[in-house]
Amino acid sequence: MTKAKRRLPRKPIISIVRQNGRLNVQGINKWYYYWRDPYHLLITMPWSWFLGIVASGYILLNSLFALAYLLQPGSIANARPGNFWDAFFFSIQTMATIGYGVMNPQTDYANVLVAIESWVGLLGVAMGTGIAFARFSRPTARVVFSRVAVVTAYDEIPTLMFRVANKRRNQIIEAQIRVVLVRDEMNAEGQFMRRLYDLPLVRANNPIFILSWTVMHPIDEYSPFYGATLADLEAAETMLVVTLTGIDETVSQMIHARHTYIASEMLWHHRFADILFQKSDGQRYIDYNHFHEVMPVSSQREETNGVVSRSP
Structure with a gap:
């Protein structure tokens, strides 16, 4: 007689759904694995x-x-x-x-x-x-990201920007930020894949992160944004994944934060409203009430070499 095969535990049925342009994983029997x-x-x-x-x-x-x-x-x-x-x-x-x-x-x-x-x-x-x-x-980060990212000229180069701020008002030492572009692609063999691209930043680290930080990625010929249109980004389900790590000076422990931007949350020909102001006595201050505000850039010329624009 042959021995009965050992019954393996049921694996959850995993499905990938899209909500507001973001990828989400749903599975059946997931509570079974949580309780294990x-x-x-x-x-x-x-x-x-x-x-x-x-x-x-x-x-x-x-x-x-x-x-x-x-x-x-x-x-x-x-x-x-x-x-x-x-x-x-x-x-x-x-x-x-x-x-x-x-x-x-x-x-x-x-x-x-x-x-x-x-x-x-x-x-x-x-x-x-x-x-x-x-x-x-358990160490937690209280980091706020701007609701949208913008693309506007910086030193005459189209630049992707978004804001980050530390809500606790203490220092995050040796803060490191990483931005990855994720989009759907077909390789040369016709196979579908979700490809990741690391975006080079003007500054990817901040030794003392206590106030606001504007993260910038120049869109030049080496950028994965180069030569794409907004329609291309939306069709490819393009997403920006932002991760921030650093050491909280209060608890002396590593903390991390994460945020994502989908294609509809990247505004072209816009810039962030100013949040740095100066009083009559010369003292400067930051007004975080305008942290998420953006405004259109008037009479911005179309960039050459096929850089991203709102028209295909």
Whole structure:
């Protein structure tokens, strides 16, 4: 007889959908795989879910131990015979190591359950505290990206620009930014692929990132934007993926942020509104109320050599 083949776990059915021009991955049975990685799930889920799971687990464990105590009548001194709530609250006192002294175990069976429950309680407190601390101590970035990117002339060269700002007003040390263009292409063999291009920037690092940062990519003959039209970018599902990393000076830990721009969020012949102003006494200040504002550039001439424009 041949041995039965080992049944492999079902793999999720993955589908790729497009929402507002962005690629999103959806899968069936994804919760099955999430529960196989409980630590990651508990770290990334919202606080309301985490606290709900902790509270539900606490009530469930105490309920199970209460039922176990009731299996032997008279195992808890001073508890009403067969009363679930007395056994339930005795379980809470045992798990939390409170011990008021009113109810206590009076059989060997109850003492064994108390020993087991005490160990489970210590383990649960240690795990819950560790996960809660990991959630609190996880470094996060408070970085804001401009809602759109613009293309306008800079030193007489068409330049792609977008803004980044640190919302915390502390310093992000050795901030590094990377911009990748992603678009659909067909290779020479006729195979479809989603190709990535690293965009060279005027400045890709900032030793002390505390205020606003305008990221710029010159559109020259070496740029993947060169010779394309807006229609080409939209047809190829073009997307800009921006990643920023750095060290938060407050917690001395690495932080990161990510943002994407789709073709409809790249405005040609526009520029950002000024956010740097000067008072009458000569003091300069930044007004972030205009951080996302853009304005059209009037009478901008069409660039030569097939650089991106709004007309094909």
